[in-house]
Amino acid sequence: MTPQYYNENAEELAKQYLSKSFDEVHQSWSQFLPVVIANPNARILDLGAGAGRDAKYIAELAEQTHKTENNIQVYAVEPATQLADLGAKVTKDLKVKWLNDSLPSLSVITKQEVSFDLILLSAVWMHIPQSARARSIRKLANLLKPGGKLVISLRHGQTEDDFKQRKMHVVCADELKRLATDVGLFTKLETQKEADKLGRSHVYWQTVVLQMPDDGTGAFPFIRHVAINDGKSATHKLALLRVLLRIADGHPGAVLRRESSPFGDRVILPAGLVALYWCYQYKDLIDTHQLFQSPNQNPNMGFMKPNGWHKLTHRSASDYRIGNLFTGEDAIALHKTISAAVSNIKTMPCRYITFPNQESNSGAKVFEVASKTVKAKDSIFLDLQTLEQWGEFSLPESTWLAFNRYACWIEPVLVSEWVKTMASYSGNAQYSSPEKQFHLYQALNWLEPKRTTTEVRNRFEKLKQQLPKSEQIQCVWSAKSLQQKYDIDHSMPFARWPNNDLWNLLPTDSQINNQKSDCLPTEHKLKVSKDRIQHWWQTAWLNASNNLSVSTQSNEVNEVPVGYLISRDFLLTPSVLEQKIASTSAESKRFFAEANIALPGLRSDNTSIDDLFEALVMQRGRLKEMQQLREW
Numbered sequence: 001m002t003p004q005y006y007n008e009n010a011e012e013l014a015k016q017y018l019s020k021s022f023d024e025v026h027q028s029w030s031q032f033l034p035v036v037i038a039n040p041n042a043r044i045l046d047l048g049a050g051a052g053r054d055a056k057y058i059a060e061l062a063e064q065t066h067k068t069e070n071n072i073q074v075y076a077v078e079p080a081t082q083l084a085d086l087g088a089k090v091t092k093d094l095k096v097k098w099l100n101d102s103l104p105s106l107s108v109i110t111k112q113e114v115s116f117d118l119i120l121l122s123a124v125w126m127h128i129p130q131s132a133r134a135r136s137i138r139k140l141a142n143l144l145k146p147g148g149k150l151v152i153s154l155r156h157g158q159t160e161d162d163f164k165q166r167k168m169h170v171v172c173a174d175e176l177k178r179l180a181t182d183v184g185l186f187t188k189l190e191t192q193k194e195a196d197k198l199g200r201s202h203v204y205w206q207t208v209v210l211q212m213p214d215d216g217t218g219a220f221p222f223i224r225h226v227a228i229n230d231g232k233s234a235t236h237k238l239a240l241l242r243v244l245l246r247i248a249d250g251h252p253g254a255v256l257r258r259e260s261s262p263f264g265d266r267v268i269l270p271a272g273l274v275a276l277y278w279c280y281q282y283k284d285l286i287d288t289h290q291l292f293q294s295p296n297q298n299p300n301m302g303f304m305k306p307n308g309w310h311k312l313t314h315r316s317a318s319d320y321r322i323g324n325l326f327t328g329e330d331a332i333a334l335h336k337t338i339s340a341a342v343s344n345i346k347t348m349p350c351r352y353i354t355f356p357n358q359e360s361n362s363g364a365k366v367f368e369v370a371s372k373t374v375k376a377k378d379s380i381f382l383d384l385q386t387l388e389q390w391g392e393f394s395l396p397e398s399t400w401l402a403f404n405r406y407a408c409w410i411e412p413v414l415v416s417e418w419v420k421t422m423a424s425y426s427g428n429a430q431y432s433s434p435e436k437q438f439h440l441y442q443a444l445n446w447l448e449p450k451r452t453t454t455e456v457r458n459r460f461e462k463l464k465q466q467l468p469k470s471e472q473i474q475c476v477w478s479a480k481s482l483q484q485k486y487d488i489d490h491s492m493p494f495a496r497w498p499n500n501d502l503w504n505l506l507p508t509d510s511q512i513n514n515q516k517s518d519c520l521p522t523e524h525k526l527k528v529s530k531d532r533i534q535h536w537w538q539t540a541w542l543n544a545s546n547n548l549s550v551s552t553q554s555n556e557v558n559e560v561p562v563g564y565l566i567s568r569d570f571l572l573t574p575s576v577l578e579q580k581i582a583s584t585s586a587e588s589k590r591f592f593a594e595a596n597i598a599l600p601g602l603r604s605d606n607t608s609i610d611d612l613f614e615a616l617v618m619q620r621g622r623l624k625e626m627q628q629l630r631e632w
Contacts, residue, residue, distance in 0.1 A: 003102075005166050006080035014051035014086045020197050022057035025122065028191045028207045029151050033061075033118075036149070040066045041624055042073075042117040045109065045143065048124035049076035052087030052096070059094035070095070071523055073621065075116075077101045077109055103128055104136040105260065106143070110397075112618055113252040113404070113600035115145045115625070121152045125176070126168045134179055138264055141183040142397050144212040145625075149188065152176065152210070156193060157203040176208055185210040219402035222366070223410060225356045227417050234294035234301070236349040238418045240367065243277040244269075244395060245410055246446065248403035250499075251322075252600035252622070253615070254384065258397060267400040270604075271369055272387030273597075275341035276320055278303070281446065283317035289443040292427030299427065303344035308336035317447055322597050323501075323590040326380045335376035342371050342390045368394045383593030384604035415444050449500045453488035456505040459540050460488070473539070475509040476532040477516065477525065487513040491533070492619065493520060496629055501594035502541055502587075503612060506533060519632035520624055526617055534609050541591040542609070 006013060023030065036042050037058075046055045055076040062072035073095055078084035079102035088098050101108035103124070119140055128136050140150055154171045162168040177187050189209035196203035226237055247254050247269065256268045282301070285291050292299055304310065311333035319326075326334050346369035353366050372391040380386060403410065419440040423432050431440050460482075463473060472481045477489075489508035492499060495518040508516070521529075592612075596602045599615035600622065606612065623629055 003080035003083075007082040010080065010082035010086060014083065016198065017051045018053050018090070020053075022054055024197055026054070026151075026207075028194065029189060029209050032149055032151075032188070032209060033058075036118045037061055037065050037072065039072075039117060040069050041071045041621075043075070043114055043145075043621070043625075044072065045075045045077065045116045045119045047077045047103070047106075047119060047121050048127075049078045049087055049098070050083055050123075052076060052090035054120060054122060055087065055096045056091045056094060059091060059096050062095070071621075071624075073097065075099060075109065075112075075114075077106075104132040104139060105258070106139050107258060110139070110143065110258050111255065111601045113255070114618065114621065115148070115401075115405070116143055117145055117148050119143060119148070119150045121150070123153055123155055125152050126155045126158065126171050127166075129169055130175075133175070134182070135260055135265065137176075137179040137185075138183050138397075141180075141185055141212065142265070142401055144185075146212055148212045150180075150185065150210040150212075152208050154206040154208065155203060156206065157200075159202065173206055173208055177210075180210045185212055187211075219396070219398045220406075222355060222399065223402060224413070226353055227413050229356075230353070232421055234348070235418055235421055236344075237353055238414055238421065239278060239281060240274075240345060240349040240353070242281060242411065242414045242418075243274055244400075245403040245407050245414065246277060246281075247273065248400055249407035251597045252404065252619070253595075253597045253602045253604075255400075256388070256392065256604070259394075263396075265397040266394045267397050269393045269395070270384055270387040270390070271342050271345075271371055271393045272338055272374075272390035273384065274393045275338045275345060275390060276382065276387060278341045278345060279309075279337055280317050280320040283315075283320065284447070285443055287313055289439075291422055291440070291443055292425045293422070295425050295427075297427065301344070302348065303337070303340040305336060305340045308333050308340050312337060318449075320382070322382050322384075323594045324382050325586070326382075328378055331378050331380045332376045334380055335374060338387075338390060339374055339376075342369065345369060345393075346371055366396065366399070370394075381589065381593070383589070384597050388604065415441065418444055449498050451490075451494050451498070452500055453490075453505055456488045456502065456507075456540070460486070460507055463539060467539075473507055473536070474532055475512055476506045476529050476536055477521070478509055478512045479532060480509045480512070482507055482509065485510045489513045489516065491521065491526075491616070492623060493518040493629070496520070497623055499598060501598055502591045503537060503595045503616070504598075506536055516632045518630075520620060520629040522631045523617060523620060525632065526620055530613055534613060537591070537609055537612075542588050 036044065042062075044058055046058070049055050055074050059072075059074045062070050062074070066072065074097070076084075076087060076091065076096050076098045077100075078087060078098065079100060081100060084098055084100060088096075091098075099108050121140075144150060154173060154176070155168070156171065158168045158170065173190055177190070180187065187208065188211045189207065191207045193204040193206050196205060223241065226241060230237060232238070251273075254269050254273055256270060258265055258267055260266075282293070282303075286293065286299070286301070286304070290299065293301055312330065315330065350365070350367040350369055355366060370392045372389065374389045419437055422428050422440050423437055428440075431437055460473065467473070472483070474480065475482055475486070476491075487508050487510045489506050490499065491504050491506050494500070592607055595612050595615070596604055596606050598619075599612065600618050602611060602615050624631070
């Protein structure tokens with residue numbers, strides 16, 4: 001579809017679309033809508049939303065159904081900006097989020113890392129050329145939740161002007177159903193052709209409703225194939241699957257982009273991030289527990305180089321986390337370690353992991369690495385931009401989504417197979433009996449962060465001393481002034497999503513924090529607290545001036561040389577001042593490094609707290625959907 005015609009004729013088309021009601025146009029399939037709306041946390045995508053008629057109806061129905069408990073989010077996607085602007089006015093003050101995007105790529109909506117209970121394509125499919133339809137249906141299937149429905153209306157009876165001006169194409173229900181079957185969807189409804197509601201005698205409409213099975217079809221058979229059936233000369237394959245699962249589960253912001261391929265859409269990650277997590281999970285297994293990872297008598301793995309891995313034995317796995325800085329010889333060794341890991345991942349598991357019944361030299365690769373050479377330096381800050389230097393890692397979007405949605409079910413299978421594999425190696429013979437394999441399970445524990453608020457509490461205390469009484473810090477949830485008794489709250493509950501990132505830790509009244517406990521804040525609660533949350537972020541981590549307690553009394557300033565500033569207790573020379581500002585810059589850099597990888601939809605170089613807050617709202621929705629957490 002080209003949006004030019006729709007932009008040039010936006011006013012006229014909007015009047016035409018709005019002249020008919022939702023009930024008139026969608027009566028043929030509307031019996032499926034009440035079940036979707038009954039879920040107060042449903043997500044609905046109106047793709048090709050036009051002037052907003054359908055999005056408005058659905059959003060209003062959600063509000064009428066759930067009133068103040070309504071958490072239903074409607075996403076309205078429209079590629080014609082003029083038409084979308086009119087639609088945004090129609091849905092003003094409703095829970096409708098407008099995005100500019102289009103099939104077959106849907107790059108904007110997929111970057112949100114959300115899935116939908118209902119996707120509506122009203123008068124859209126005829127704009128998709130036949131060559132792009134297979135990719136489009138794959139993309140739509142990947143956006144559906146298990147049990148989710150895809151509603152597509154088909155327009156029959158295009159004229160020559162429709163073909164030329166509006167870029168329409170001939171459509172066929174049988175073709176659509178065949179494509180749907182190929183991606184695991186089944187047909188729930190196929191209507192007969194119906195007369196056009198606008199009275200055009202040559203135009204007929206047909207509706208097809210497709211559904212995603214509520215089971216583990218799709219990527220699950222492949223994951224099981226690699227984990228259980230595939231041959232393993234070492235633990236490389238299991239290690240790679242677990243690395244990717246952990247990234248998908250905890251770091252939705254790690255996705256650089258999505259791109260098409262002849263074998264389906266793919267997700268692109270920084271190769272350096274995959275390698276960093278690779279080193280993270282092998283670190284304690286090899287250095288601390290001294291467990292063999294291959295049948296060989298030599299405990300050394302291909303990525304363990306004398307000038308890299310073996311120079312970092314004094315480091316722990318927890319040092320290999322986003323937001324940490326390495327300097328000097330350790331930085332050079334880490335550069336070399338990551339480079340060796342990227343090379344090893346590329347030549348070992350990526351080369352030998354194949355789809356079931358497929359030879360490793362066939363065209364469809366499961367995992368691919370486009371690596372780059374990185375020169376070792378004496379400083380390395382672990383963030384997405386740094387880790388992108390080593391190139392890109394790609395995997396099928398369907399596999400990524402399975403890891404993203406079903407991590408808690410897949411990981412125990414991977415760990416169990418890893419234990420069995422290690423127990424079979426002669427180097428680990430002392431753990432071969434089942435009763436001794438508990439040690440192997442313990443060694444494979446992924447080191448979750450320990451709940452801690454010490455660093456943020458220390459920052460709060462410093463700010464409390466420095467800020468004037470008129471600027472006392474407030475509880476982010478209640479706006480109460482925080483004086484004596486306060487807590488540092490994990491906005492996304494730590495018990496359900498272990499995360500000690502700076503952006504996730506917020507000053508809170510103790511009584512309010514006890515009320516919140518391990519619950520998830522409602523979307524409404526989060527949004528009404530936005531200004532206070534952002535003010536804390538800005539004050540605590542992003543403003544250099546807030547870390548400098550400077551006297552402005554003229555008699556003091558005049559007594560010191562130019563270029564000096566006075567703190568409460570000592571003079572700040574230019575060098576000390578530079579160090580303090582550099583420290584604040586490092587904290588700001590860490591703040592965004594942590595947020596940009598943990599939260600969905602952010603660029604790796606994002607420095608906007610508005611974008612960060614939008615991503616936090618999305619993550620709240622993801623946790624609510626995936627873990628069904630209680631809300632506060």
